[in-house]
Amino acid sequence: xxxxxxxxxxxxxxxxxxxxxxxxxxxxxxxxxxxxxxxxxxxxxxxxxxxxxxxxxxxxxxxxxxxxxxxxxxxxxxxxxxxxxxxxxxxxxxxxxxxxxxxxxxxxxxxxxxxxxxxxxxxxxxxxxxxxxxxxxxxxxxxxxxxxxxxxxxxxxxxxxxxxxxxxxxxxxxxxxxxxxxxxxxxxxxxxxxxxxxxxxxxxxxxxxxxxxxxxxxxxxxxxxxxxxxxxxxxxxxxxxxxxxxxxxxx
Amino acid sequence: xxxxxxxxxxxxxxxxxxxxxxxxxxxxxxxxxxxxxxxxxxxxxxxxxxxxxxxxxxxxxxxxxxxxxxxxxxxxxxxxxxxxxxxxxxxxxxxxxxxxxxxxxxxxxxxxxxxxxxxxxxxxxxxxxxxxxxxxxxxxxxxxxxxxxxxxxxxxxxxxxxxxxxxxxxxxxxxxxxxxxxxxxxxxxxxxxxxxxxxxxxxxxxxxxxxxxxxxxxxxxxxxxxxxxxxxxxxxxxxxxxxxxxxxxxxxxxxxxxxxxxxxxxxxxxxxxxxxxxxxxxxxxxxxxxxxxxxxxxxxxxxxxxxxxxxxxxxxxxxxxxxxxxxxxxxxxxxxxxxxxxxxxxxxxxxxxxxxxxxxxxxxxxxxxxxxxxxxxxxxxxxxxxxxxxxxxxxxxxxxxxxxxxxxxxxxxxxxxxxxxxxxxxxxxxxxxxxxxxxxxxxxxxxxxxxxxxxxxxxxxxxxxxxxxxxxxxxxxxxxxxxxxxx
Numbered sequence: 001x002x003x004x005x006x007x008x009x010x011x012x013x014x015x016x017x018x019x020x021x022x023x024x025x026x027x028x029x030x031x032x033x034x035x036x037x038x039x040x041x042x043x044x045x046x047x048x049x050x051x052x053x054x055x056x057x058x059x060x061x062x063x064x065x066x067x068x069x070x071x072x073x074x075x076x077x078x079x080x081x082x083x084x085x086x087x088x089x090x091x092x093x094x095x096x097x098x099x100x101x102x103x104x105x106x107x108x109x110x111x112x113x114x115x116x117x118x119x120x121x122x123x124x125x126x127x128x129x130x131x132x133x134x135x136x137x138x139x140x141x142x143x144x145x146x147x148x149x150x151x152x153x154x155x156x157x158x159x160x161x162x163x164x165x166x167x168x169x170x171x172x173x174x175x176x177x178x179x180x181x182x183x184x185x186x187x188x189x190x191x192x193x194x195x196x197x198x199x200x201x202x203x204x205x206x207x208x209x210x211x212x213x214x215x216x217x218x219x220x221x222x223x224x225x226x227x228x229x230x231x232x233x234x235x236x237x238x239x240x241x242x243x244x245x246x247x248x249x250x251x
Numbered sequence: 252x253x254x255x256x257x258x259x260x261x262x263x264x265x266x267x268x269x270x271x272x273x274x275x276x277x278x279x280x281x282x283x284x285x286x287x288x289x290x291x292x293x294x295x296x297x298x299x300x301x302x303x304x305x306x307x308x309x310x311x312x313x314x315x316x317x318x319x320x321x322x323x324x325x326x327x328x329x330x331x332x333x334x335x336x337x338x339x340x341x342x343x344x345x346x347x348x349x350x351x352x353x354x355x356x357x358x359x360x361x362x363x364x365x366x367x368x369x370x371x372x373x374x375x376x377x378x379x380x381x382x383x384x385x386x387x388x389x390x391x392x393x394x395x396x397x398x399x400x401x402x403x404x405x406x407x408x409x410x411x412x413x414x415x416x417x418x419x420x421x422x423x424x425x426x427x428x429x430x431x432x433x434x435x436x437x438x439x440x441x442x443x444x445x446x447x448x449x450x451x452x453x454x455x456x457x458x459x460x461x462x463x464x465x466x467x468x469x470x471x472x473x474x475x476x477x478x479x480x481x482x483x484x485x486x487x488x489x490x491x492x493x494x495x496x497x498x499x500x501x502x503x504x505x506x507x508x509x510x511x512x513x514x515x516x517x518x519x520x521x522x523x524x525x526x527x528x529x530x531x532x533x534x535x536x537x538x539x540x541x542x543x544x545x546x547x548x549x550x551x552x553x554x555x556x557x558x559x560x561x562x563x564x565x566x567x568x569x570x571x572x573x574x575x576x577x578x579x580x581x582x583x584x585x586x587x588x589x590x591x592x593x594x595x596x597x598x599x600x601x602x603x604x605x606x607x608x609x610x611x612x613x614x615x616x617x618x619x620x621x622x623x624x625x626x627x628x629x630x631x632x633x634x635x636x637x638x639x640x641x642x643x644x645x646x647x648x649x650x651x652x653x654x655x656x657x658x659x660x661x662x663x664x665x666x667x668x669x670x671x672x673x674x675x676x677x678x679x680x681x682x683x684x685x686x687x688x689x690x691x692x693x694x695x696x697x698x699x700x701x702x703x704x705x706x707x708x709x710x711x712x713x714x715x716x717x718x719x720x721x722x723x724x725x726x727x728x729x730x731x732x733x734x735x736x737x738x
Binding site: 048049050051052071072073075076077081082084087088090091092093098099101102105106109141158162 | 684685686687689690691692693694695696697698700704705707708709710711712
């Protein structure tokens, strides 16, 4: 589904990603872990097409298409969803209205019939129920005055409604209490299927107690220095990232 | 209260000499045509007054206004730039060639109806069923007034100002110029001298108007100055929602639009006035477009309330400050505004809230949106008189910038002459952030739609003041106005 080959990216002239390779297939959950400043968020943003990143070399293919030439909205419409580390606020635009617009753009792109307000509400309330969220939240302006936890839950809700092929969640677990973490994990686990894939970008292992990844990758200094299964995350939790720095690179 | 009559008494002898002169200058030659010749002089004013079959007091008033106007000069304090207007190069009166019959819509010139339909003006039967009474002004002549009879049964008069001058001269004489005097300002004086039509609305004591009253204005002929005069009178305890929509087709030459709207809200009356203004804004290079120099003011007596809501998306230049004089104790004034400028548009708009009575309250919510190379200024005045104790004002004034070449200015003036008064002023300037746009794009919404969505959200506080149908139109206009503002 997603093939990243030798991806090298600069931000303001400085290299941030240094030849990242990654293959993600349908049905898989990947965790990308790494210390602060290792390039985790850059990778998420480059995949989504944010403009301030200069791709120096390398390739990103999504479902066989060259992804790097596409606009951010085109990438989204083709099935990429990015759960933001810091979701933005849009005053005066309700979450419901925002999400319906987004879903209808997707349906239009896929040549399907758009949902009217009534049908959409029905879909929305199903998804809200799935993660025990209250309807009142979607009546409020998008993320405005939301707590950190509410913002993250809102990202998960959007993922469930838009049902993307590939979901990248950038530090979805940061700043969450245990209840919110459980709620978010519940959403991700319900979303997971044989047809889609998830990339969890995280600093900590605790999210992985609720969602078991098939692969764990360690990103350091702009490259994946180690890959393994779930146990790698546990090792990291015990020994810290310094442990890997001491090891020779085995990318 | 300032009334023209109290300001300067003209003896009946003067009137006779003024009105008497009209024949001296060989009127016959101009009367035969439907358009007045270019330019402005006392004869043109007599011609207009004669064409409109006005009583003598009107002509006298117009001439007084004209003579005052001659001594005045254009205001220069607004933050707008334009080439000098040649007031002698304007046609001050133009009537449709085929005089429309007012009995039924079927008899209206089909060409005119076609134009209205293109504009989506609710003159059709379906629209009528939705309960909107429409007084449509095509250039300077009222084409059709619907629902008039039904309203008349409960004492409401809703007609063109021309008709009101002919049929209800006592009301016109009493109230015309009572809120915006003919000496008020340069454009108001010009309007008083040459206005050719507009709407008149009278709600008698205790009557709540059962439907929204709506007028559509439209400038059609090239080089025609449009000078509407609107007068709304709500007697004690009366209530009315008044809607005004404006639109103009594309023209290369700048056209002058200098309207005056006066609202009189007697004790405990409630008047809500909503405008969607979409006059032609000029092209991308700033060529053409309407100069919209408008004076709108309401006078609120004891316990009365006047509320202005405006959505300004059009015009090359907007100069407009709908205001409320809170004369009576406990009266309320409100101003909700969205002003959008794009390309080379210039807007200088805001409000004045003049607190005179005790415990008077006013509220100002202004949202300015600038895109392209446009300039958008909020100019507001809150004045609280010495006697207006216990008064309150809340002002919220937000500017949103789209792109790097536009400008937003805020010129608030606050004057409080007593210390038992509460004034709050909040102002913000923001930009649509790259992060907001990227977030929307990541959800599959393209940049242009994202801008429209964010701007609509930004204006929500004002849109919710509009009737449903108007709110939908306002959103659509906003989207159109901002087209091409990104990238």
